[in-house]
Amino acid sequence: MSCDRAGIALHGYFDNELDATAGSEFERHLERCSDCVNELEALDSLRSSINVARLYEKATPAFRKKILADIGFAPPVAVFPAQSVWSWLAVAAALILVAYTGWRVVSSNRSSDYESAFASEILDAHLRSLQPGHLTDVVSTDQHTVKPWFDGKLDFSPPVKDFGDQGFPLQGGRIDIVHGRTVAALVYARRKHFVNVFIWPTDEKDAAPRSGSQRGYQWIEWREGGMDFCAVSDAVPSALEQLQRLFTE
Amino acid sequence: MQDSQDRVRFEMLVLPHLDAAYNLARWLLRSGADAEDVAQEAMLRSYRFFHSFQGGDVRAWLLQIVRNTCYTYLEKNRRVKDMTEFDEELHGPPSPTPEALAIAGDNRARLTHALESLSPRYREVIVLRELEGCSYKEIATIISIPIGTVMSTLSRARRELQLALGPSCEEANREL
Numbered sequence: 001m002s003c004d005r006a007g008i009a010l011h012g013y014f015d016n017e018l019d020a021t022a023g024s025e026f027e028r029h030l031e032r033c034s035d036c037v038n039e040l041e042a043l044d045s046l047r048s049s050i051n052v053a054r055l056y057e058k059a060t061p062a063f064r065k066k067i068l069a070d071i072g073f074a075p076p077v078a079v080f081p082a083q084s085v086w087s088w089l090a091v092a093a094a095l096i097l098v099a100y101t102g103w104r105v106v107s108s109n110r111s112s113d114y115e116s117a118f119a120s121e122i123l124d125a126h127l128r129s130l131q132p133g134h135l136t137d138v139v140s141t142d143q144h145t146v147k148p149w150f151d152g153k154l155d156f157s158p159p160v161k162d163f164g165d166q167g168f169p170l171q172g173g174r175i176d177i178v179h180g181r182t183v184a185a186l187v188y189a190r191r192k193h194f195v196n197v198f199i200w201p202t203d204e205k206d207a208a209p210r211s212g213s214q215r216g217y218q219w220i221e222w223r224e225g226g227m228d229f230c231a232v233s234d235a236v237p238s239a240l241e242q243l244q245r246l247f248t249e
Numbered sequence: 250m251q252d253s254q255d256r257v258r259f260e261m262l263v264l265p266h267l268d269a270a271y272n273l274a275r276w277l278l279r280s281g282a283d284a285e286d287v288a289q290e291a292m293l294r295s296y297r298f299f300h301s302f303q304g305g306d307v308r309a310w311l312l313q314i315v316r317n318t319c320y321t322y323l324e325k326n327r328r329v330k331d332m333t334e335f336d337e338e339l340h341g342p343p344s345p346t347p348e349a350l351a352i353a354g355d356n357r358a359r360l361t362h363a364l365e366s367l368s369p370r371y372r373e374v375i376v377l378r379e380l381e382g383c384s385y386k387e388i389a390t391i392i393s394i395p396i397g398t399v400m401s402t403l404s405r406a407r408r409e410l411q412l413a414l415g416p417s418c419e420e421a422n423r424e425l
Contacts, residue, residue, distance in 0.1 A: 011404045017384070042411065054357065055360060063267075064267060066289065068264075
């Protein structure tokens with residue numbers, strides 16, 4: 001593959017839009033071409049700074065109201081007489097209020113404050129690990145070496161898997177502290193980036209992944225089989241989603 | 250005209266994408282006030298044409314309408330502008346350069362300025378991909394180009410954006 005052609009394929013690769021053949025063809029090119037590696041890094045940092053800047057412009061509540069009014073009153077054809085529409089609206093409004101209040105109570109401990117504090121702590125742990133000499137306590141790409149290493153150091157047994165064939169080679173593991181409790185941290189490499197996967201036991205039910213970004217770093221958290229997992233990295237968000245899928249497969 | 254079932258379907262399927270509609274209009278028109286007018290028109294249009302929606306990707310369908318409405322507005326506006334003697338864009342006070350904004354440490358203003366300096370054709374693919382998170386297939390539908398050209402359009406658009414951000418881009422990103 002020539003670099004001219006790769007220069008465009010690079011964007012498809014970055015956006016996870018290449019098919020398997022084109023993807024591996026590009027990866028072979030990437031091994032020989034430092035220009036393309038640098039360009040990928042530049043795109044990555046461009047995307048991070050776009051994420052950090054929060055450029056997305058949401059519709060204001062007043063505008064939303066205006067549109068609702070437009071739609072509500074636009075068609076003259078109404079199945080219900082006008083009066084009953086209003087009484088239905090009143091019932092609907094009451095239901096929404098009840099549902100909203102209930103949701104506030106239930107979700108108060110997972111509110112956005114909580115979420116950002118959680119993300120902040122995970123991110124701090126990630127950044128600490130990147131200090132020289134802090135990344136791994138046990139250095140091995142072999143899951144059968146890393147897993148027994150945790151024995152006796154933790155009150156639970158974290159699942160340890162190597163995804164080297166899928167582009168996430170295991171680098172090792174260490175013990176870390178998050179939220180005041182001891183957790184297992186698995187370290188994976190993703191091209192030039194490191195990914196920390198923090199694992200700790202939980203009593204809560206399995207939960208689908210939720211994700212976010214802070215200070216240009218991405219995180220994704222999910223719960224499965226009595227374990228809470230949180231992956232964090234400055235790699236592209238799609239990479240974390242891919243890793244999450246590998247874990248749950 | 251439409252019956253209430255259509256309205257309920259519209260509320261369930263299309264209204265959740267109101268933010269997407271407004272966001273695309275805001276970036277294409279570079280003005281919040283214009284974006285509200287045009288997004289409102291687009292929402293009403295999509296409501297009128299809703300019976301012709303065949304199912305599938307409703308966000309892409311809506312954004313296609315928003316985009317067309319924006320371009321019609323820009324085209325009309327450009328002609329009006331051509332007729333007026335004073336063009337604010339040409340004669341207005343010089344806006345700060347990206348470098349100056351970077352020094353001021355305002356990452357958001359710097360990116361906004363750089364993105365707004367791109368031509369609408371490049372701006373829209375950046376907005377759809379980076380802000381809206383659209384797939385190439387969705388982008389192809391929305392801006393009516395073959396899916397094969399989305400990648401090359403994005404590569405040129407990103408290059409332009411990097412150039413508009415100037416050399417300070419790298420340093421600013423390293424600080425993050």
